[in-house]
Amino acid sequence: MSRTLETLAPILLVAVLLGLWEAACRLTGVPAYFLPAPSAVAAAMAQDWALLLGSAWKTLSTALLALAFASLTACSLALIISTNRLLEKAVQPLAVALQVTPVVAIAPQVVIWAGLAHPDRAIISLAVIVAFFPIFSGALTGLKSTDPDLERLFDLYGATRWQRLLRLRIPSATPFVLEGHKVAGGLAVIGAVVAEFVAGSGGSQGLAWRILESSNRLQTAKTFAAVIVLSLMGALLHAVLQASEQAILRRFRGR
């Protein structure tokens, strides 16, 4: 009984809020460009679903591609840097500086570098930049967080550098790397959307473009529809990454 109630509670809350919203719109007669009623948003979604799905796929595939690219570069760089203390010390401040710089601030320049004719390249690059750091710092932390007694054991048995890396450090880093990917997945979507906004009408047809286009025309119901698709997509990506992280960890630890 309490279990069903727990599952139903959030759905019920959303239903109540939507009902209130709908009633408020109808009773006050607020203009649709200012606040469209939920029914109008639903109608916009139903009408534009093919367009919205296409745009969602465009943004999602950009984010996924960026995630893959970030994963590859961040993991390799972390591996190289972890082998040399001096290198790590040298890279650290630079990495922090890049990490704390908001992606919006560097986006216009990246768009110019990528060439105004190639907004896709700029969008991917920016998504890679934001997805890079959680994976990079996760991998670096993981590679250094080995059990000191296991390190002693590897010393005792005269392990080579390669054996230590392959059999101890990389497996030890796995949970940290997975966590990094989970965070990076969400950030990659944010990065892609921010980059789409900055790249503007340059030919990208992602969800950000749908939002820009509809809000410029004061078609607020369409804007809401695109935002809802965007957050559903983000939630779905997060759920998939979370589930795969848990599945891999369960396999990894045996429970």
Add this chain to the structure above:
Amino acid sequence: MSPVASLIAVEVAYPGRGTVLGPFDLALTEGEIVALVGSSGCGKSTALRLLAGLEQPTAGTVTRTPERGQTAVVFQAPTLMPWADARTNVALPLELAGMAKAKAHDQAQEALKAVGLEHAIGSKPAQLSGGMAMRVSLARALVTRPRLLLLDEPFAALDEITRRNLADDIHRLWDQTRPAVVFVTHNVEEAAYMAQRVVVMSANPGKIAGQTIIDAPLPRPLGFRTSEVFRNAAEDVSHDLAKAMGHVQ
């Protein structure tokens, strides 16, 4: 008999902490079980790391006849790789030494059988109880047939029944190849039960405060824990410990 390993007038000092050990002497003969007893921070684990070659003394000499791979250490925690199953964990020292995987895994399986874990070969550490994980750790230490076995408070995290079973298991396994063993503990009864010779250490810096020889067969006969010999030995060790702590003149 010549010593398998020895510490001769060794001293260990750490920056900021001063001398933590020494001057300290200890010689291990072939097939001997020695217990090192003392309060926390008396340098017994440091002495163990010197014997293992994992640390160098600030002064003095360490001699070791076992070659690389012939010294094994069991730590306080099982120290297993959480991502690897029991067999892979036990095979590690062999594989690090370059043995082919199939052969190493066969030998690991034998070692696990010897500690009574043939049913847990494919289990990962998280699926094992504390006692079972410690047995895997012991199997990993024994799989190389070491000449020097160093046990650093291996029972610290286990309950009394598991401790007693494991103590007898260690004696039984020791009897098969008779390596020299150093057993570090802060438990007087455990030391008297495990070892032929109990060395009590005083702290700051760690030095030998007393030594008790226990003249009784190994592995221990049934009922040894209630015997006169055991009681007397435990009492002697207890006395040394009280002296080391400055409670008795």
